Amino acid sequence: MYDSQACGLAPTSASESTRNTDGAEIKLSRPVEDKNPVVIGRLGRNPDLPTVTFYGHYDVQPAMEREWNTDPFEVAAIDGYFYGRGTSDNKGPILAFVYAVKEMLKEGRGANGLLPVNVAFVFEGEEENGSAGFREAVQANLHWFEGTQLIIISNTLWVGEEVPCLTYGMRGMIAAAVEVKGPARDLHSGNEGGVFNEPLADLMKVLASLVDSSNRILVPGFQALVRPNTLEPALERLAASSEFSLDGYRAALGIPCLVKAQSTSELLRARWCEPALSVVDVRVGDDEEGAGDPFYRFGPTRFSVIPRSAVGNVSVRFVPDQDAEQLIAALRAHVDTAFSALGSSNTAAVRVKSVGDWWEADPESKLFKMAERALTAEWGRQPLFVREGGTMPVASALEKMLGAPALLVPFGQSSDACHLANERLQRINLIRGKNVIKNLLCMLENA
Numbered sequence: 035m036y037d038s039q040a041c042g043l044a045p046t047s048a049s050e051s052t053r054n055t056d057g058a059e060i061k062l063s064r065p066v067e068d069k070n071p072v073v074i075g076r077l078g079r080n081p082d083l084p085t086v087t088f089y090g091h092y093d094v095q096p097a098m099e100r101e102w103n104t105d106p107f108e109v110a111a112i113d114g115y116f117y118g119r120g121t122s123d124n125k126g127p128i129l130a131f132v133y134a135v136k137e138m139l140k141e142g143r144g145a146n147g148l149l150p151v152n153v154a155f156v157f158e159g160e161e162e163n164g165s166a167g168f169r170e171a172v173q174a175n176l177h178w179f180e181g182t183q184l185i186i187i188s189n190t191l192w193v194g195e196e197v198p199c200l201t202y203g204m205r206g207m208i209a210a211a212v213e214v215k216g217p218a219r220d221l222h223s224g225n226e227g228g229v230f231n232e233p234l235a236d237l238m239k240v241l242a243s244l245v246d247s248s249n250r251i252l253v254p255g256f257q258a259l260v261r262p263n264t265l266e267p268a269l270e271r272l273a274a275s276s277e278f279s280l281d282g283y284r285a286a287l288g289i290p291c292l293v294k295a296q297s298t299s300e301l302l303r304a305r306w307c308e309p310a311l312s313v314v315d316v317r318v319g320d321d322e323e324g325a326g327d328p329f330y331r332f333g334p335t336r337f338s339v340i341p342r343s344a345v346g347n348v349s350v351r352f353v354p355d356q357d358a359e360q361l362i363a364a365l366r367a368h369v370d371t372a373f374s375a376l377g378s379s380n381t382a383a384v385r386v387k388s389v390g391d392w393w394e395a396d397p398e399s400k401l402f403k404m405a406e407r408a409l410t411a412e413w414g415r416q417p418l419f420v421r422e423g424g425t426m427p428v429a430s431a432l433e434k435m436l437g438a439p440a441l442l443v444p445f446g447q448s449s450d451a452c453h454l455a456n457e458r459l460q461r462i463n464l465i466r467g468k469n470v471i472k473n474l475l476c477m478l479e480n481a
Contacts, residue, residue, distance in 0.1 A: 056139055061178070065170035070159025072171035076178050077135065078152035084478055085152040085181035088471075089432060090128040090189070091161035094120040101455035114461050121459040123452035127188035127445055128157060130464055134471035143476060150479035154179045158428075164388060165428065172435050182438040184401060184478060187429060188467065190422055190444040191452065194277035198409045198417040200402060201442035202268070203306065206392035207425035208350040208358055212240060212369055215343045216380040220319060223340050231378040234318055234344040240382060241313050241346045243372040248293045251311045255364035259355040260308060265299055268397050268419035269306070273298040277418060286448075306421035307353055309361075315347040347387075351423060354394045362386055390427030393440070401441055404481065408473040409443075412466040443470065 053059050057077060064071040070093060078085075097106035097119045104110040106119040116126065135153055143150050156179075158168045172179070192199045216233040245251055265273065272278055280298050284290070295301035304310075318341035352361055366384045373382040395402065397419040409417040429440045445467035451457045 056136065059178075061175065063171035063175060064167065065174065066160075066167035069163075069166045072159065072168055073155075073157040074171065074175050074178050075155045076153070078149055079180075080148075080152055081181065083150070083152050083181075084183040084481070085154055085179070086475060086478060087154040087156065087179050087182045087185045087432070087436060087438070088131045089185060089187045089428060090131065090155070090157045091124050091159065092120075092128065092157050093159045093162050094123070094125075095162055095453045098455065103456055106455075106457075111461070115458040116461060116464070117456060117458045119457055121457055122191075122446040122450035123457065124161070124189050126459040126464055127467065130188070130445060130467040131155070131186070131471055134468045134475070137468070138472055138475065143472070149475070151475050152181060153475070154182065156432075161428070168428065169431055169435070172432070176435070179436050182436045185429075185432050185436060185438055185440040186471070186474070187426070187432075187440055187442050188445055189426060190424075190442050191446045191450060192444055192448055193272065193418065193420050195447050195449060197275070197277045197415060198413045199420045199444055200397070200405055200409065200417050201422055201444060202397040202402065202419055203354060203394040203421035204392060204426055204429065204442075205306070205309075205351040205353055205423055206356070206358060206427075207388075207390045208352065208362060208365075209387040209389075210348045210350065210362070210365060211345050211385045211387060212237065212348060212382065213343065213345045213385060214240070214373075214378075214380050214382045217342050220342050221340045223338050227340060231376070231380050232340055233380050234316075234341055236373065236376055236378050236380055236382070237316070237344040237346050239376060240369055240372045241316075241348075243368070244311055244313070244348070249310070250294075251309060253311070253364050253368040256309055256311070256361060258360070259357070260353060261355065263303070265303055265307070266397075269302050269421065270299070272418050272420060273302055275418065278302075302421075305423040309353055309356065310349075310351040310423070312349045312351075313346055314349050317345045317347075319343060351425065352392060354392050356392070358389045358391065362389075390425040391430045393426065393429040393433075395439060395441070399439070400481070401439060404477050405441055405443060405470075405474060408470045408477065411473060412469050441474075443467075443474075445470075 058075050060073065060075045062071040063074055099106060104117050109116055109118040109121065138149055156172060158165060160166045160168065190201045214233040214237040216231065244253060278298065280295065280301055283301060284292065292301065294304045350361060352358065369382060369384050406417055429442065433440050445463045446459055450459060
């Protein structure tokens with residue numbers, strides 16, 4: 035449950051703003067009435083100084099307490115780690131930013147004892163649920179982010195446990211539903227089974243046509259604009275390092291074999307540089323009073339009901355240079371073709387639920403080199419430059435809205451268990467992350 039007072043925020047409505055004891059202006063924006071508000075803030079408006087905007091999210095994934103070793107909503111400090119839901123994703127990194135700025139104010143790092151840069155921040159409360167209202171909140175309050183020259187995001191993870199990382203690319207995502215509809219009501223498998231085209235059987239055949247046994251996507255056009263089968267120098271260095279390996283990856287996931295990767299380089303490319311299509315869920319009938327109802331799914335009639343409809347949820351991950359609209363059109367065309375080949379009397383359609391764009395930066399840029407120095411100073415070793423196979427639409431969205439580049443600086447280890455039971459963040463990473471932010475802000479002043 036969201037509590038503005040517990041977060042140290044004084045505004046009592048989405049239209050009010052206030053100033054806290056450190057002089058920061060703070061505002062709550064709630065473009066969508068029944069959603070958590072977006073917290074917007076600013077510290078400093080000196081036109082002669084660059085502005086840095088920090089993004090984070092304060093909402094978290096649900097937690098099943100019976101799966102945790104500690105109370106997921108009470109922070110527990112154990113053996114150098116903080117355990118609790120949101121410690122790594124994403125409240126820990128938010129605290130690193132808050133304390134970095136607070137310490138810099140106390141230390142008087144900039145001219146006249148002020149900050150060396152103007153600082154803006156935006157913390158949303160719906161990141162785990164599609165970011166409803168986030169873009170509208172930023173667009174309606176662009177003056178809070180005037181002069182932004184850099185966006186800092188810490189919402190990704192390292193590839194291993196020991197070596198810090200900088201993320202310079204992420205795949206995009208299309209969440210789509212393939213739905214097959216049949217008769218007006220559920221039918222009895224004893225009375226009607228075998229005499230008509232069953233929606234679930236049709237759906238299985240269509241879904242099976244999307245990829246082959248090696249997970250190669252069979253949808254025509256899905257390989258368009260995918261870059262040649264090579265790895266960038268940064269990923270080649272990662273493949274040659276001891277921080278990430280094929281055997282270690284298999285062991286961590288409990289997977290006996292991989293279908294597309296015979297080397298670490300091939301694995302990195304498959305995870306980060308190639309599109310992927312996964313069927314993540316299949317549902318039947320309506321949620322109530324149909325085959326989808328728990329009574330039918332788990333009750334005595336579960337082997338007797340033929341559902342009148344079936345839906346397969348599909349996750350499409352696409353890579354830089356690919357266009358989401360072209361891929362959606364290709365998916366629809368393929369589903370139409372595959373379904374027509376069945377000669378079924380049912381109907382099939384593709385519904386797009388959400389689209390998140392890919393994001394990419396230049397790891398050789400001045401900003402990334404600056405971040406590399408800041409991380410090296412704290413950890414005593416050069417960071418690895420990595421991509422991620424996941425999607426964070428906010429990175430490209432903020433870049434477009436604020437007209438500034440984003441820098442993704444993860445503080446969490448690969449074992450942090452984000453979204454899973456016993457999520458954690460290493461204490462030393464929190465402290466070093468705070469120091470990295472302080473160093474970055476000072477470097478930007480002199481950039």
